Amino acid sequence: MLSIKDLCVSIEGKEILNGINLEIKAGEVHAIMGPNGSGKSTLANVLAGKEGYEITAGEVTYLGEDLLDQAPEDRARKGIFLSFQYPVEIPGVPMVNFMKTAVNEHRKFRGEKPLTAGEFLKLMREKKKLVELDTELTNRSVNEGFSGGEKKKNEIFQMALLEPRLSILDETDSGLDIDALKIVAHGVNVLKSADTSTIVVTHYQRLLDYIVPDRVHVLYKGRIVRSAGKELALELEEKGYEWIKKENADQP
Amino acid sequence: MTIPGVVIDHTLRLADHFRENEMVFSQYSPALLNRRREKALSDFMRQGIPGRKNENYKYTNLQPSFARDLAWLHRRESTEFRLTDVFKCDVPQLETHLMLMLNGWFYSFQPKNEKLPEGMLAGSLEQISREHPELVDACYGTLADTAGDPLAALNTLFASDGYVIRIPSGTVLNHPIQIINILQTQESSSITQRNLVIVEPGAEVRLIVCDHTLNLNHYLSNSVTEVFVGEGAAVDFYTVQNQHNHTTSVHSAYFHLNRDSRLTTQTITLHGGLVRNNLTVVLDGENSEANLYGMSFMDKRQHVDNFLRVEHNKPHCRSNQHFKNVLDDESSGAFSGRIHVKRDAQKSNAYQRNNNLLLTDKALMQTKPQLIIEADDVKCSHGATIGQINEEALFYLRTRGIEESQARLMLMNAFSYEVVRQIGIAPLRDRISELVDKRLRGDMARCHECAYHCDC
Numbered sequence: 191m192l193s194i195k196d197l198c199v200s201i202e203g204k205e206i207l208n209g210i211n212l213e214i215k216a217g218e219v220h221a222i223m224g225p226n227g228s229g230k231s232t233l234a235n236v237l238a239g240k241e242g243y244e245i246t247a248g249e250v251t252y253l254g255e256d257l258l259d260q261a262p263e264d265r266a267r268k269g270i271f272l273s274f275q276y277p278v279e280i281p282g283v284p285m286v287n288f289m290k291t292a293v294n295e296h297r298k299f300r301g302e303k304p305l306t307a308g309e310f311l312k313l314m315r316e317k318k319k320l321v322e323l324d325t326e327l328t329n330r331s332v333n334e335g336f337s338g339g340e341k342k343k344n345e346i347f348q349m350a351l352l353e354p355r356l357s358i359l360d361e362t363d364s365g366l367d368i369d370a371l372k373i374v375a376h377g378v379n380v381l382k383s384a385d386t387s388t389i390v391v392t393h394y395q396r397l398l399d400y401i402v403p404d405r406v407h408v409l410y411k412g413r414i415v416r417s418a419g420k421e422l423a424l425e426l427e428e429k430g431y432e433w434i435k436k437e438n439a440d441q442p
Numbered sequence: 443m444t445i446p447g448v449v450i451d452h453t454l455r456l457a458d459h460f461r462e463n464e465m466v467f468s469q470y471s472p473a474l475l476n477r478r479r480e481k482a483l484s485d486f487m488r489q490g491i492p493g494r495k496n497e498n499y500k501y502t503n504l505q506p507s508f509a510r511d512l513a514w515l516h517r518r519e520s521t522e523f524r525l526t527d528v529f530k531c532d533v534p535q536l537e538t539h540l541m542l543m544l545n546g547w548f549y550s551f552q553p554k555n556e557k558l559p560e561g562m563l564a565g566s567l568e569q570i571s572r573e574h575p576e577l578v579d580a581c582y583g584t585l586a587d588t589a590g591d592p593l594a595a596l597n598t599l600f601a602s603d604g605y606v607i608r609i610p611s612g613t614v615l616n617h618p619i620q621i622i623n624i625l626q627t628q629e630s631s632s633i634t635q636r637n638l639v640i641v642e643p644g645a646e647v648r649l650i651v652c653d654h655t656l657n658l659n660h661y662l663s664n665s666v667t668e669v670f671v672g673e674g675a676a677v678d679f680y681t682v683q684n685q686h687n688h689t690t691s692v693h694s695a696y697f698h699l700n701r702d703s704r705l706t707t708q709t710i711t712l713h714g715g716l717v718r719n720n721l722t723v724v725l726d727g728e729n730s731e732a733n734l735y736g737m738s739f740m741d742k743r744q745h746v747d748n749f750l751r752v753e754h755n756k757p758h759c760r761s762n763q764h765f766k767n768v769l770d771d772e773s774s775g776a777f778s779g780r781i782h783v784k785r786d787a788q789k790s791n792a793y794q795r796n797n798n799l800l801l802t803d804k805a806l807m808q809t810k811p812q813l814i815i816e817a818d819d820v821k822c823s824h825g826a827t828i829g830q831i832n833e834e835a836l837f838y839l840r841t842r843g844i845e846e847s848q849a850r851l852m853l854m855n856a857f858s859y860e861v862v863r864q865i866g867i868a869p870l871r872d873r874i875s876e877l878v879d880k881r882l883r884g885d886m887a888r889c890h891e892c893a894y895h896c897d898c
Contacts, residue, residue, distance in 0.1 A: 262837060
């Protein structure tokens with residue numbers, strides 16, 4: 191589904207990603223772990239199409255197409271979803287209008303008729319249950335006045351509405367208490383299928399107890415320095431990132 | 443008309459023009475208007491047409507607008523058409539008492555099927571000045587300070603007509619009064635309109651003022667409105683400005699609030715060449731409250747300047763100003779908001795916010811908050827922002843599959859909505875939201891059927 195080859199990315203001349211290689215097949219869950227500043231969020235943002243990053247080398251193909259020259263909205267319609275580490279508050283844009291527009295843009299792309307207001311509200315009610323999102327919140331502006339946990343639930347709620355093929359969860363566990371974490375993880379697991387893939391970007395192993403990865407990669411200084419099965423996450427939890435740093439001390 | 447090498451003093455030219463037409467005024471205008479002209483003339487001559495040297499007009503140079511050779515309408519013209527055939531307000535479900543003004547002159551008043559309260563007046567300044575001279579004389583010119591503003595002086599100098607509205611004590615008018623100001627003259631013209639609104643104690647009224655141009659002539663419109671809000675009275679004053687790019691429009695509104703009264707104003711500028719709005723509010727009775735909102739959308743080389751002055755004269759009063767501008771292309775805007783809390787006005791609450799969205803590098807905004815506080819127990823705050831579209835928010839919307847242009851539109855609408863949602867009349871609010879959306883899409887934001895009559 192997704193193939194990243196020798197990806198190098200810099201911001202204002204500073205190299206952040208330094209030759210990433212990653213293959214993700216349909217149905218797989220990959221975790222990307224690593225210490226702060228290792229480039230995890232950059233990778234997530236680059237895949238979603240955020241501007242301001244310079245791709246200095248390498249390529250990314252998604253469903254057999256070159257991904258990097260596509261606009262964020264085109265990537266989204268083709269099934270890429272980024273759950274933000276810090277979801278943006280947008281006062282004045284009502285949640286309902288926002289998601290109705292988004293869902294109908296996806297439908298238009300697939301050649302389907304737009305949902306009527308009634309049909310959309312029905313769909314929304316159904317998906318809200320999945321993440322136990324308070325009805326009052328969907329009557330507000332996008333993320334406005336949401337707590338940290340509500341914002342993250344709202345991300346998964348949007349994911350449920352848009353039914354992506356490749357979900358990238360950027361630090362979805364940060365700022366969540368254990369109950370909210372379980373709800374969010376449950377949502378992600380329900381939405382998973384043999385046709386969809388998930389990239390879980392996280393600093394901690396905790397989330398991976400609930401969203402069990404097929405592969406775990408450790409990102410350090412812009413490179414994947416280690417890849418293994420889910421046991422790697424436990425090892426990291428136990429030993430911290432120091433040994434990774436030591437092992438790679440000679441890296442530039 | 444400008445002749446190279448010859449500097450024409452347009453202030454003197456206007457004074458000459460008055461002297462030449464003095465006979466017309468003394469013959470056709472009510473005496474109480476004529477009595478005020480001499481002082482207005484000397485006040486105007488002393489201040490002159492404001493240029494950049496006038497601190498209050500620093501960001502809006504009116505001299506080029508006055509340099510144009512324009513016709514004047516000092517006498518009521520007989521209209522050759524039925525205005526109602528040309529103009530229909532098509533806002534659905536907006537049920538209003540309708541007043542039409544043509545080129546600054548009162549044209550007609552059509553009450554809604556509501557029995558008008560006894561003692562209510564809605565009509566021409568010229569006529570009501572003759573019928574109720576004591577009423578008009580007691581108010582006229584008491585708020586619009588000719589010594590303090592050259593445009594108010596100029597208006598008082600040339601005023602012949604406008605509207606007068608009086609809402610008698612304790613009367614709550616169910617339907618709003620909609621005042622439609624239409625500019626449509628044979629040749630490019632200078633327009634003067636003078637209005638008076640008297641809301642007596644305990645009365646409530648909502649006014650919707652719509653400014654339109656119906657052809658492409660150049661207009662220089664200078665209007666003054668004095669509004670008296672009696673004890674315990676409530677006034678909503680909505681202004682929707684929708685004029686073409688060849689229009690210079692200066693509107694000065696003065697509000698005087700008595701104790702326990704409440705005022706809300708909304709100034710929505712959708713379109714206009716050069717727009718200057720002077721809003722002066724005097725909180726002159728305890729526990730009175732003024733909320734002043736404004737929203738403008740400018741593009742090409744349009745210019746808007748909202749100039750606000752709020753005076754807290756008495757204790758326990760509240761004022762709140764919130765003005766926003768969206769500036770595209772090479773348009774420019776200015777905001778100046780002065781809050782003056784007088785020595786005795788303890789326990790005042792005064793707030794001010796001005797937020798601006800610049801869509802291009804060439805758009806320009808000048809904002810100037812000013813607080814003068816002489817009392818020691820007050821709460822005041824002000825804040826101004828000038829910025830671009832929030833790129834983080836834009837990216838967020840796009841990652842959900844929303845087209846960039848659509849996402850920008852959503853964010854601009856959101857920016858405006860904070861002000862638009864304050865409009866208390868639902869059909870008007872819906873229509874304004876729709877017009878704002880059209881305006882932001884780059885479509886012509888016409889709110890009437892005059893599209894068939896002109897391409898402005």
